[in-house]
Amino acid sequence: MSSRLKHAINNNGHLEIGGMDTVELAQKYGTPLMVYDEQAIRERCRTFVDAFKEKKVKAQVAYASKAFNCVAICQLMEQEGLSLDVVSGGELYTALQAQFPSEKIHFHGNNKTKDELLLGLDAKIGCFVVDNFYELELLHKLASERNQQVNILLRISPGVEAHTHEYISTGQEDSKFGFDLASGQVKQALAKATQLPFYNVLGLHAHIGSQIFETEGFALAIEKMAKFLDESESELNWELSVLNVGGGFGIRYNEEDKPLAIHQYVYAICDKVQQLWSERNKPMPEVWIEPGRSIVGDTATTLYTVGSKKTVPGIREYLSIDGGMSDNLRVALYQAKYEAALANKMNEANDFTYTVAGKLCETGDVLIHDAQLPEAVEDDVLAVFCTGAYGYSMANNYNRMKRPAVLFVKDGHAQTVIKRETYEDIIKNDVAIFSKVISD
Ligand SMILES: Cc1ncc(COP(=O)(O)O)c(C=O)c1O
Numbered sequence: 001m002s003s004r005l006k007h008a009i010n011n012n013g014h015l016e017i018g019g020m021d022t023v024e025l026a027q028k029y030g031t032p033l034m035v036y037d038e039q040a041i042r043e044r045c046r047t048f049v050d051a052f053k054e055k056k057v058k059a060q061v062a063y064a065s066k067a068f069n070c071v072a073i074c075q076l077m078e079q080e081g082l083s084l085d086v087v088s089g090g091e092l093y094t095a096l097q098a099q100f101p102s103e104k105i106h107f108h109g110n111n112k113t114k115d116e117l118l119l120g121l122d123a124k125i126g127c128f129v130v131d132n133f134y135e136l137e138l139l140h141k142l143a144s145e146r147n148q149q150v151n152i153l154l155r156i157s158p159g160v161e162a163h164t165h166e167y168i169s170t171g172q173e174d175s176k177f178g179f180d181l182a183s184g185q186v187k188q189a190l191a192k193a194t195q196l197p198f199y200n201v202l203g204l205h206a207h208i209g210s211q212i213f214e215t216e217g218f219a220l221a222i223e224k225m226a227k228f229l230d231e232s233e234s235e236l237n238w239e240l241s242v243l244n245v246g247g248g249f250g251i252r253y254n255e256e257d258k259p260l261a262i263h264q265y266v267y268a269i270c271d272k273v274q275q276l277w278s279e280r281n282k283p284m285p286e287v288w289i290e291p292g293r294s295i296v297g298d299t300a301t302t303l304y305t306v307g308s309k310k311t312v313p314g315i316r317e318y319l320s321i322d323g324g325m326s327d328n329l330r331v332a333l334y335q336a337k338y339e340a341a342l343a344n345k346m347n348e349a350n351d352f353t354y355t356v357a358g359k360l361c362e363t364g365d366v367l368i369h370d371a372q373l374p375e376a377v378e379d380d381v382l383a384v385f386c387t388g389a390y391g392y393s394m395a396n397n398y399n400r401m402k403r404p405a406v407l408f409v410k411d412g413h414a415q416t417v418i419k420r421e422t423y424e425d426i427i428k429n430d431v432a433i434f435s436k437v438i439s440d
């Protein structure tokens with residue numbers, strides 16, 4: 001299969017990641033196991049940052065931590081000099097526990113609760129991305145009660161539909177996110193926000209969707225924002241200093257996916273802003289972006305152990321593994337397609353076709369529909385590639401499954417960054433309704 005990704009294979013014919021034999025990792029740490037190539041994450045971060053430097057555009061690259069959030073990844077992002085996008089109290093709390101610099105945290109969400117807003121205010125985070133009129137009022141009320149000045153961006157819904165799965169497209173008019181541009185809500189919100197004394201309105205934010213393979217959608221959203229600013233900046237006596245164009249840069253999960261290189265997305269965004277702002281005769285704003293998937297997506301591989309097989313004569317052969325939709329919901333949710341290999345048989349021919357099924361009690365719990373693999377037997381190690389984004393972060397305890405362990409590997413060294421859940425973890429919030437007295 002020439003179109004497959006190239007993988008490192010060691011002398012034992014085993015898949016290697018970060019200088020580690022994945023079959024040995026599976027034996028030592030158990031499965032399902034998520035293995036992140038730490039160096040690859042760092043390289044993705046640097047590519048984004050360097051691309052802006054090459055274009056000489058002042059920028060903030062904020063890692064969209066919803067893609068994968070834990071203390072270790074927040075620490076890594078700080079080391080790489082990135083900012084952080086959070087969308088909930090839980091993500092914010094994790095970042096703060098990791099001692100991520102709060103002034104580089106941006107807080108998103110279409111229904112941040114009062115408690116979450118207070119957590120952000122207490123931490124003096126860098127910026128709130130205000131999503132709607134309710135939040136515009138509420139956040140200002142809370143800020144004024146504390147006599148605290150806050151930076152905000154207004155999230156707009158620019159009316160640009162990214163060509164992606166319906167559920168991960170967010171910039172269209174009919175969206176739960178942001179102030180609608182076409183109907184005048186953005187102007188109304190901006191007029192209000194710029195009058196409110198505890199707000200420092202930095203600029204606008206638009207995110208058009210996820211897993212995007214072209215740059216036209218970003219250019220269109222930027223054009224729409226520039227046009228809007230032409231019509232409203234002077235009227236409101238306000239000037240935008242930050243333009244946040246969100247994330248959504250695509251990655252290659254399988255041979256159907258044809259993403260651009262990271263720097264091509266960044267160059268296209270910078271070129272468009274530079275062109276329009278020079279036409280507008282205005283100083284360049286800071287450009288902020290929020291990549292999630294394109295930083296971590298292709299840097300992790302999930303290892304599973306092969307168990308039962310079932311042949312449906314003349315139809316298919318099921319190969320079952322010890323995880324499934326509890327550690328990777330994306331297939332059931334978006335019909336996502338993944339590639340896989342047998343980590344212990346990397347040099348064997350892929351002569352067999354299997355339907356890789358999870359172990360959850362759900363017919364739709366299939367991870368790969370037609371996986372081309374060597375003949376698989378029990379205890380083989382199945383490696384599913386590109387599971388780094390929205391894998392662990394959407395993992396769940398359906399069927400009271402334990403969420404997997406997560407490792408960072410680098411230079412022949414493995415580090416646990418999230419421990420495997422235990423059965424004790426599974427019942428830790430359960431409250432018994434009576435105590436059973438055991439008599440002998
Ligand atoms: C507001 C916002 N920013 C950033 C992202 C990150 O997107 P991606 O992981 O596709 O880069 C998302 C998710 O789609 C989002 O909703």
Ligand SMILES: N[C@@H](CCCC[NH3+])C(=O)O
Pocket residue numbers: 066168170210330334389390
């Ligand atoms: N969770 C989604 C994308 C949503 C991104 C957040 N707006 C995925 O796995 O592709």
